[in-house]
Amino acid sequence: MPRKINIEPYRGPAGGWGSVRSLVRHARKSGVPIGKTPALIRQNKPEGFACVSCAWAKPADSHPAEFCENGAKATFWELTDHRASPEFFARHAMAELRQWADYDLEAVGRLTNPMRFNHSTDRYEAVEWDQAFAEIGAELAGLRDDPEQVVFYASGRASLEASYMYQLLARLYGNNNLPDSSNMCHESTSVALPESIGSPVGTVRLDDFEQADALFFFGQNVGTNSPRMLHQLERASERGAAIVSFNPLRERGLERFINPQRPMRMIAQQETPISGLYYQVKAGGDIAALAGLCKALFAMHEIAAGDGGSCLDTAFLRDHTHGFDEFAAYIRGVEWADIERESGLTRDQLEQAASVYAGARSVIAIYGMGLTQHRRGVDSIQMLVNLLLMRGNIGRPGAGICPVRGHSNVQGQRTVGISEKPEHVPLDRLASLYSFEPPRRKGLTTVDACQAIIDGRVRGFVGLGGNFLRAVPERDMMEAAWPRMRLTVHVSTKLNRSHIFHGEVSYLLPCLGRIERDEQKSGLQTVTIEDSTSCIHASRGVTAPAVAALKSEPAIIAAIAKAALPFNPKVPWDEWVDNYDAVRVAIERTYPDIFGDFNNRLHQPGGFAKPVAARERRWETETGRANFKIPGGLCASFHDGTDDGVLRLITLRSNDQFNTTVYGYKDRFRGIEGTRMVVLMNQQDMGRLGIGKDEVVGLEAAASDGVVRRMDGFRVVPYQIPPGCCAAYYPECNALIPLWQHAERSKVPAAKSVPIRVVKAASAGPARSEETPTGSPTQ
Numbered sequence: 001m002p003r004k005i006n007i008e009p010y011r012g013p014a015g016g017w018g019s020v021r022s023l024v025r026h027a028r029k030s031g032v033p034i035g036k037t038p039a040l041i042r043q044n045k046p047e048g049f050a051c052v053s054c055a056w057a058k059p060a061d062s063h064p065a066e067f068c069e070n071g072a073k074a075t076f077w078e079l080t081d082h083r084a085s086p087e088f089f090a091r092h093a094m095a096e097l098r099q100w101a102d103y104d105l106e107a108v109g110r111l112t113n114p115m116r117f118n119h120s121t122d123r124y125e126a127v128e129w130d131q132a133f134a135e136i137g138a139e140l141a142g143l144r145d146d147p148e149q150v151v152f153y154a155s156g157r158a159s160l161e162a163s164y165m166y167q168l169l170a171r172l173y174g175n176n177n178l179p180d181s182s183n184m185c186h187e188s189t190s191v192a193l194p195e196s197i198g199s200p201v202g203t204v205r206l207d208d209f210e211q212a213d214a215l216f217f218f219g220q221n222v223g224t225n226s227p228r229m230l231h232q233l234e235r236a237s238e239r240g241a242a243i244v245s246f247n248p249l250r251e252r253g254l255e256r257f258i259n260p261q262r263p264m265r266m267i268a269q270q271e272t273p274i275s276g277l278y279y280q281v282k283a284g285g286d287i288a289a290l291a292g293l294c295k296a297l298f299a300m301h302e303i304a305a306g307d308g309g310s311c312l313d314t315a316f317l318r319d320h321t322h323g324f325d326e327f328a329a330y331i332r333g334v335e336w337a338d339i340e341r342e343s344g345l346t347r348d349q350l351e352q353a354a355s356v357y358a359g360a361r362s363v364i365a366i367y368g369m370g371l372t373q374h375r376r377g378v379d380s381i382q383m384l385v386n387l388l389l390m391r392g393n394i395g396r397p398g399a400g401i402c403p404v405r406g407h408s409n410v411q412g413q414r415t416v417g418i419s420e421k422p423e424h425v426p427l428d429r430l431a432s433l434y435s436f437e438p439p440r441r442k443g444l445t446t447v448d449a450c451q452a453i454i455d456g457r458v459r460g461f462v463g464l465g466g467n468f469l470r471a472v473p474e475r476d477m478m479e480a481a482w483p484r485m486r487l488t489v490h491v492s493t494k495l496n497r498s499h500i501f502h503g504e505v506s507y508l509l510p511c512l513g514r515i516e517r518d519e520q521k522s523g524l525q526t527v528t529i530e531d532s533t534s535c536i537h538a539s540r541g542v543t544a545p546a547v548a549a550l551k552s553e554p555a556i557i558a559a560i561a562k563a564a565l566p567f568n569p570k571v572p573w574d575e576w577v578d579n580y581d582a583v584r585v586a587i588e589r590t591y592p593d594i595f596g597d598f599n600n601r602l603h604q605p606g607g608f609a610k611p612v613a614a615r616e617r618r619w620e621t622e623t624g625r626a627n628f629k630i631p632g633g634l635c636a637s638f639h640d641g642t643d644d645g646v647l648r649l650i651t652l653r654s655n656d657q658f659n660t661t662v663y664g665y666k667d668r669f670r671g672i673e674g675t676r677m678v679v680l681m682n683q684q685d686m687g688r689l690g691i692g693k694d695e696v697v698g699l700e701a702a703a704s705d706g707v708v709r710r711m712d713g714f715r716v717v718p719y720q721i722p723p724g725c726c727a728a729y730y731p732e733c734n735a736l737i738p739l740w741q742h743a744e745r746s747k748v749p750a751a752k753s754v755p756i757r758v759v760k761a762a763s764a765g766p767a768r769s770e771e772t773p774t775g776s777p778t779q
Helices: 017-029 035-041 069-079 086-091 102-107 129-143 160-174 188-199 206-211 227-238 261-270 286-307 314-320 324-333 335-341 347-358 377-390 410-415 427-434 446-455 474-482 553-564 573-577 580-590 683-689 733-735
Strands: 115-116 122-124 149-154 215-218 244-245 256-258 277-279 363-367 400-403 460-464 487-492 505-511 527-530 537-540 649-654 678-681 696-703 711-717 725-729 752-762
Touching: 017 069, 017 256, 035 069, 069 227, 086 122, 115 286, 129 487, 129 505, 129 553, 149 160, 149 446, 149 553, 160 410, 160 427, 160 460, 160 527, 160 553, 160 580, 188 400, 206 227, 215 347, 227 244, 227 256, 244 347, 277 347, 286 324, 286 347, 286 377, 314 377, 335 347, 335 725, 347 752, 363 377, 410 487, 410 527, 427 580, 460 553, 460 573, 474 733, 487 553, 487 649, 487 733, 573 580, 649 733, 683 711, 696 733, 711 733, 711 752, 725 733, 733 752
Parallel strands: 149 460, 215 244, 215 363, 244 277, 363 400, 460 487, 487 505, 649 725, 678 711
Antiparallel strands: 115 122, 115 505, 527 537, 649 752, 678 725, 696 711, 696 752
16 A cells, blocks of 8 residues: 655654654564563663664763664664565565665565575575685685775674774775775765864763853754764753754754653653754855854954953964964955855854854864765865864863764774775784785775776675665666676675675675674674764673574674685684684784773773874874864855756755665654655745645756756655755665765765756656655565
């Protein structure tokens, strides 16, 4: 039966009874056995497991329930009793499964057996583990005459232990082709922050939230992407800290919240206001908005200086920064008319926000992919750092910069070597430890890997988790090119769209989930992850494996390595699999300054902190100081605004989603239920383009390269969004993003300001639609 579509404004808060009802609904829908639901109580707790979704910090003093609505959905999704068994694959050819929606594919359940694709039947068939490893090893060995033609992709959920082993596998194989989830989200952070402050990560810890006088948000939807942060925001609001948000859409988590763990407030429906000021900046307008804040601050400083005061931290600027005078001259030369046009905000609004900033002693700036996924994403982040530096808001309590990572260990993977940039990895130490010559050539980013696959230069793809083909831009070209690869291997817990496009030789290798007990020869194993605040935590599974045949990620990596690589007596693959303590010893030997005494510290409540030099006002930059950086322009988008027929499309996630995983069709906070094929539009734009409410339209990329990128079947929803902007769901709309449309220098896909045209359905032509209209297929 078709799904019932219901679209109406949501009036409630984030959290509250809506969150509780959602948990109950998803527990039932996922088919989680009653006996497994107590696992939630041990989520993000000492001696428990780290959430498999977001990377927000885990406090030392846990709440009774240290999980959020979306974290619970991720747990239910993994604990389901539904199974993608060999019998399922025998019933369904890939040609059929390609017609299924993302939700329906993953809802089939947990993979149970290693599977090998059979071209003659168009189906995956079960294969024994030993045979799969031997055949994968032979294929990889056959491609090793040119190791650059193989890519080793890593999803952000793999543990530190698995990630360390995986990067070593790639480098022993002979390349640095280690694209990962960071390439698609926070690579702009990894480029911007080292240049500005000498650290590739944020400078904030949980304790800083208790001491901050103001919190400034830019492009980060806390209610959907990191709801546990609402605990910190709730306390900050209640003690009087100012919370100021810049975001194109009004997101409920940044507006108001009812904490489900405060029963009296739940009963009384007592809401906590979050943002005191909320500014709907135009997509791609953050550089301009930040320039306005800085310009207003300079003006206030000049007035204060006339009275013998200061709005700037002059001592900090003198002792710790470089390039301030050049930056001040740049800001003074920027015209308010240009700032207002590019930001979509008025001078009065920006001066109001700047007054709050100037009046706060300690300020934390929090941002997400609303800053990173633009053409000038690097500039956007560096402008935010500039604002913080003006008042010394880096390197002291209650202040700092806080990039919020998505995947639960995406930051940690970089810490232990998952990087295509060899200069960021201690290759000489790896060479000494394992007696080999590591490759020194820069590897492929995600965008580079996609182009190489399209061009036919990549012949092998090994994926450690994730849904690569669904997450990347240029989907039509990628789906067409994917089958031309010789080898595709996916290590995964569930079926997803990447799996139903296969190379000439293709395997699915089912692995244990993080929630499941991992028993090896030495007993029950523990893995570790790093959160967004650079704290490292232990994680130990608490439930029985979905099926006995599953192997752990370290075991799978080791088996592939042994089958594909010549024997190296210095690499103890078997010892590492038998006891993950041994992997941590290897990590400590490779990164002694970070992981000293690793095994004795891993169970520390709240995690143990990774050193961050900028947090101590040690600036590991070329100048030895924190650097002011001047942006290349005020507009961060590829669309300069000169063509009013072009809108800036923001791709976004729903409340029933984590990254490419869609848990359902109810985006509660936006009032959209039963469909994901919607486009949210400003009513002024609808009027001037002659488009009506509920009209079904197509979206076409406004690209100048001659390639038609068009999708059909979007229902128009009037929405409170800045003029010239519209929004639709990720990953469906990735098909509209050209591969070349990425952030300068970081190559992050510019998915938050995609230039598109709205096309009337009658003239939409041979466009594609993502959603199966008949609802869930029969499994």
